């Protein structure tokens with residue numbers, strides 16, 4: 001498969017693309033994505049868990 005070396009980094013579809021802007025863009029995107037995912041999951045879990053635990057254990061206090 002021939003590589004298109006003229007594509008824009010944001011349009012790059014090749015996960016192993018050797019072009020520098022593509023690699024940097026993917027790294028940044030993945031880092032941001034996973035960090036946002038993990039922050040959101042942690043916050044959502046904390047909020048949902050305490051609410052769920054409170055309603056599931058009415059005799060806790």
Ligand SMILES: [Zn+2]
Nearest residue numbers: 012017019022
């Ligand atoms: Zn690329």
